[in-house]
Amino acid sequence: MHGMTASEKFAGDFGTPEQHIGAFDIDHPWESCITICQQWAWKPNDKLKSLRECIRTLARAAGGGGNLLLNVGPMLDGRIEQRQIERLKQIGQWLAQYGESIYGTQGGPFRPTTWMVSTRKKNKIYLHLFTLRGKKLLLPELKEHHVLSARVLGGQKLTMVSQKGQISVQLPQKPIDENNTVVILELDRNASDIQPLDVPQSSQ
Numbered sequence: 001m002h003g004m005t006a007s008e009k010f011a012g013d014f015g016t017p018e019q020h021i022g023a024f025d026i027d028h029p030w031e032s033c034i035t036i037c038q039q040w041a042w043k044p045n046d047k048l049k050s051l052r053e054c055i056r057t058l059a060r061a062a063g064g065g066g067n068l069l070l071n072v073g074p075m076l077d078g079r080i081e082q083r084q085i086e087r088l089k090q091i092g093q094w095l096a097q098y099g100e101s102i103y104g105t106q107g108g109p110f111r112p113t114t115w116m117v118s119t120r121k122k123n124k125i126y127l128h129l130f131t132l133r134g135k136k137l138l139l140p141e142l143k144e145h146h147v148l149s150a151r152v153l154g155g156q157k158l159t160m161v162s163q164k165g166q167i168s169v170q171l172p173q174k175p176i177d178e179n180n181t182v183v184i185l186e187l188d189r190n191a192s193d194i195q196p197l198d199v200p201q202s203s204q
Helices: 051-063 082-101
Strands: 031-035 067-071 116-121 124-129 136-140 147-152 160-163 166-170 181-187
Touching (some): 051 082, 051 116, 051 124, 082 181, 147 160, 166 181
Antiparallel strands (some): 116 124, 160 166
16 A cells, blocks of 8 residues: 555556555556654644645646646644635635646656756647746757747746757746746647656756
């Protein structure tokens, strides 16, 4: 039940890493099981994860090719603690605005870093930027796919050029969302067949 499946002989089996995000894996199904506080059962005054931590945990799971099971522990009388309800509502509000970058997506094609993960669906790649590292985002060129445009999800169009084997995207001056700024790359064809790519560790 802990970690990833060791054998492929069990049809329908999947990995269940607990209290941490699974490693990048788009070939085998997996689901990270993580608590909204610090332990599985309800505990008075247990430290609640921040909204930023919850949203980035969700993005990291999706960007790694997995699913997120966010545990909520009921109180002694079966009710869910009000502060946990409020946190779930906040996550729902974020998903109402940015959910297309999570729901129905596949992890990648860019392998996760400490500051960015990516998801993809149809002809779009969603870049989940936890920090804006400089004025430009540098990505490896997609050799068989042409990037038509770059824009902030729900917002402004971004200047993008492809040259010298790299894609350069001009980033907004400030984060659009303090928890996770999502940038969309629109391609000329389906992104599902792009093989995983490493991202440079720094931007300009």
